[in-house]
Amino acid sequence: MDDELRQRLQDAARAHHPDRERMLARVERGMSQGGPARAGRVLRPLRAPMPWLRVVGATVAVCGVLAVGTLAVTSALHDDGGGQRVAGAASPSTAAPEQGSALPTEDGPLWSDGSVNSNSNRYWAQSEVTVKTGKALSALTVELRIALTGGVNTTGSWRSLPVEDFTASAREEGGFLVYRWTLKPGRTVPVGTHTFAGQYNHAEGARDAKGDDYTARARAFGQQAAVGGDFGPAH
Structure with missing residues (x-):
């Protein structure tokens, strides 16, 4: 490349002025339309619940089952008069000693x-x-x-x-x-x-x-x- 052509290319580069406002308008328009990537921002898929959240959920469920079971057992141990009965084998009756x-x-x-x-x-x-x-x-x-x-x-x-x-x-x-x-x-x-x-x-x-x-x-x-x-x- 001769010196005259090189000089012409440098003068053309210095004379070029990009339309900045038009470029910004195109970027904003693209961001408003969505897409997998906009302005260097990457959209990530939703993550699964963290392990501790699963543990808490399981604990709450177990506690609920235990509470219902306890209520059922407690109810079974009370008679209609509110007194408590203890389950077990009935003992044979013994006669009072002779006076x-x-x-x-x-x-x-x-x-x-x-x-x-x-x-x-x-x-x-x-x-x-x-x-x-x-x-x-x-x-x-x-x-x-x-x-x-x-x-x-x-x-x-x-x-x-x-x-x-x-x-x-x-x-x-x-x-x-x-x-x-x-x-x-x-x-x-x-x-x-x-x-x-x-x-x-x-x-x-x-x-x-x-x-x-x-x-x-x-x-x-x-x-x-x-x-x-x-x-x-x-x-």
């Missing part, structure tokens, strides 16, 4: 008596069950029931037989303070007369023991015996 006044005072090798100790006073008393046996006993349960009249509460108990031979308890049951002595397995009660005593406080004054009773049930190596009664005057 002492319905039993004889003597049966087979056993003889019995109930009395209030003469040392009892206006605030405290000791009721005693005396058991006499003509045979050695392989099993024996003595029960002393003190009616829960005013102020009655236990202050202790004792027996004339060895303490280690018996399991003893004192508790309130069905309107009575109940003392119970049970011979331990493998132990025996020898022939003779034996005493079981329950001690208790009561309201001030002379206490009437007519509501009290006792029972003694025994086995003399195969022979069953049961005695009982109420309480006579102090002696």
Whole structure:
């Protein structure tokens, strides 16, 4: 290329003035019509929900199911009266123990008596069950029931037989303070007369023991015996 042609091209380039306003108008027109790319801006597809949003949604759904299940179980555990029932196997009914006044005072090798100790006073008393046996006993349960009249509460108990031979308890049951002595397995009660005593406080004054009773049930190596009664005057 000679120098004259090069000079002409340079003069033409310097003389060219682009129409800037027209170019901007074309760009704006293209952007308003949309498209995959405009003025260097790339349109990206919508992304899937972030993982934590999926976890939150699943948690909310599980909580809803648990809430409905809990409501159903709670409703099933209440009866029409608003009380709560506990599901489970029904336990067999047990008859109330026979009261002492319905039993004889003597049966087979056993003889019995109930009395209030003469040392009892206006605030405290000791009721005693005396058991006499003509045979050695392989099993024996003595029960002393003190009616829960005013102020009655236990202050202790004792027996004339060895303490280690018996399991003893004192508790309130069905309107009575109940003392119970049970011979331990493998132990025996020898022939003779034996005493079981329950001690208790009561309201001030002379206490009437007519509501009290006792029972003694025994086995003399195969022979069953049961005695009982109420309480006579102090002696």
